[in-house]
Amino acid sequence: MDDKNLLLKAFNEAEYRLPGHGKRNVQVLKEALDAVEDTLESDHYGAGQVIEDFQNKMATMLGKETAVFFPSGTMAQQIALRIWCDVKKLKRVAYHPLCHLEIHEEGGLKELHHIESVLLADKDRLIQLEDVRQMPEDIACLLLELPQREIGGQLPEYEELEAISAYCRSKGIKLHMDGARLLEVTPYYQKTAAEISSLFDSVYISVYKGIGGIAGAVLAGESDFIQESKVWKRRHGGDLISLYPYILSADYYFNLRQDKMQQYYREAKELAALYNECHGITTLPEVPVSNMFHVHAHVPKEKLEPVLVEIYKATGVGLTGYLTAAADTSCQYEVSIGDRYAEMPKEKLKAAFQMLDEKLRTLG
C-alpha cells in the first residue's frame, strides 16, 4: 500500500470526517428508495411520471420553461454547446482554461462535435467582463462555471455576472451556465437559483454535488432547446430505458438538502478560517463563497502525509483523504462541506487544528 492509500485508509478509519455527506455506498440508494412505493412504474426512454415530475420540478426551481434529466453533466453540457453552435452556425465556444469540458472529458466536445474552444482568462483567475469583451465575435456560446471549481470555487461579483450576461445578449452570444454547484452559491449571491439562471440561456446542474444524489444532471432552457437536447441525448446513448434510480435519489436528496446550502456555506467559512490560522496554510478563496474551497499547504506532500495520518489517529478527525503535489514545496486538496461537518464535536475540531498548527511549525 503506497502513501496515498495510507492517508486514504487513515481518513476512512477516522471517527469524524470533515468534508462531504458521507460514504458513497449502497445505503445512500437504499435510503432514497425506502421512501418510494414498490409499485411506482419505471420511466421509459425519457417518458413517464417519475421523470416528467422531476424535470418539471427542476424547470420551476431554475425558472426555465422546461428541463431534461441526463445521466451525466458531461453529456448534458456537450449537447448544450452543440445546440447553440448549430443555432448560431458557428463551431466555436468560449470557456475558462480549467473548464470541465477542456480537462476532464477526453476532448469529447472536439472529438464528437468538432467544436473548437477559445480559452478565456488565465487558468488561475476568473473570467472577467474585459475577457469577454476582448474575445472574438465568432463565438456561438460562452460557458461560465459557477463557482469555478478548479480554482477553489471562486465567483464573480453578481454585478459582473449581470454585465457579462448583458454583453452576450447585445452581441447575440448564447450564455450557458455550468452550474454543477449552482445551489451551493445561492447563499453568497443572496439570489434564488431561478434569479441567477435568468442571466443564462441554458443551465446545467449536477444532482450529486451539494445535493448528494447517486449520479446525473439536469439541463434547463426554453422548450425548443430542450426538445433538441433530447434528440442528442438519444444519439449519445443517454436516453436509457430507465433512469429512475438516479432520478428518485436526486429528488430525495434535493428535498433533504435544498435548504441546507446556507448552513454548508457558513460552515465552509468557519472551517477555512481554522485552516488559515494554521502555520503554512492558506485557503483559496481565503473566505469561501460557496460550500467549497481549496487548501494550499506550503509543505511538500510527502512531509504532510505522515503528519495528517498522525493527526487522524490521535484526534479521530479526518481532514482529507488525498493530497495533490502542487509544486516541489507545496501540496493541496479540495474541501466541500456536506452533512458530515455538523456532526463534528467542536472540541475535536479544535484539537485537530491545534495539532496541525503545531506539527506544521516544527516542519518549518
Place this chain on the structure above:
Amino acid sequence: MDDKNLLLKAFNEAEYRLPGHGKRNVQVLKEALDAVEDTLESDHYGAGQVIEDFQNKMATMLGKETAVFFPSGTMAQQIALRIWCDVKKLKRVAYHPLCHLEIHEEGGLKELHHIESVLLADKDRLIQLEDVRQMPEDIACLLLELPQREIGGQLPEYEELEAISAYCRSKGIKLHMDGARLLEVTPYYQKTAAEISSLFDSVYISVYKGIGGIAGAVLAGESDFIQESKVWKRRHGGDLISLYPYILSADYYFNLRQDKMQQYYREAKELAALYNECHGITTLPEVPVSNMFHVHAHVPKEKLEPVLVEIYKATGVGLTGYLTAAADTSCQYEVSIGDRYAEMPKEKLKAAFQMLDEKLRTLG
C-alpha cells in the same frame, strides 16, 4: 383515452400477462438491492470492486479478454464501430437495414462519429454469406445482430455464421456482434455465449432483455479495444461517477435467469404454436429460435383491439399491451418470453386462445 391506451389498460389489468418478466417498477430494483450489503462502496468513474468484478464475470462468460459496463447499448455499439473504423482507417461499416443503429438512435453513428453505413440484405430477411461476399471491400466492420430483432428474432444457421466470420477474417474486416439477446439464442445454437462470441472481434450484450435488469450493457473484446472504449465512454458522457444501481441489478438478475434461457425458448415455441393454430394469425419465425417472435394478425388493428380487450376481460389473460398497424389489413406485435409465462395456468391459456380463434373466425 384512445384505443391504444384502452388495450394497454386492459393488458395491465389482466390477472395473467404472457410476455415479459413483470412490471418494470421500483420493486425490481429493491429486490436486487435487498441481497446487497449497505456498506458496499460505490464504483467511482469506472473503477472499484463492484464494477470490476461484474466486468470480469462478463468477460469470462463471453470468452473475451476483458469487458466494460456501459449505461446503454446505443453508446457501447457506436463506440465499438468507431474504434474499428479508426483501427482500419475507414469510415464505413455494414449492417442490416433494420439495425438498431440505423433506426432507433437518431443517426448518432453518423452525427457523432461521421461513419457511413452500408445496408446489407433486404429489410425482411437475414444477412447471408452471399450478401457479405458482395459488399464493398472498404468496410471497417460488419455488425451482425443475433437474433435479428426487427424481423421476429431470426437467426442464421450456425454454419453460415461460421462462414461469415471466416470470410471477414480472411478479408481483414472486423466482425461485431449486436448480442442484445445473445444469451437467449444459446439454447437454439446449443453453444455457449463464449463459443458464439469467439466468431466475433467484439460483442455487446444487453442486461435488461432476457436478463431483466434495470438498464445497461456490456461490451467485450481484447484489452486494447476495451481500453480505447473507456476513453470514448468518457467522451460520450457515459463514465458516470456511479453505475452501481445498474450493475448490481444486472448481476442479480443474471444469476437468477442465466439458466432459464432454455425454458424461455421452449415456452416461446409452445406459445407460437398456439398462435399459429388461430385463424388469420401467423408468427415470425413460425418456429421461434430464441425467447421471442412476432405475431402477425391478418386483421386491421382497429378490429383486433376490441377483440383483445374482450378476451383479457373474459379470461384474465393478457396477450399484448399494444398493436402496430402493419398495412391496411393487418397488424402485428412482439412477444418475448420471460418469467411470467410459466405462472400462467394452462387451462386459462387454452381458454384465451380458443376465444381468440373463435373471434377471429367471426371477423372473417
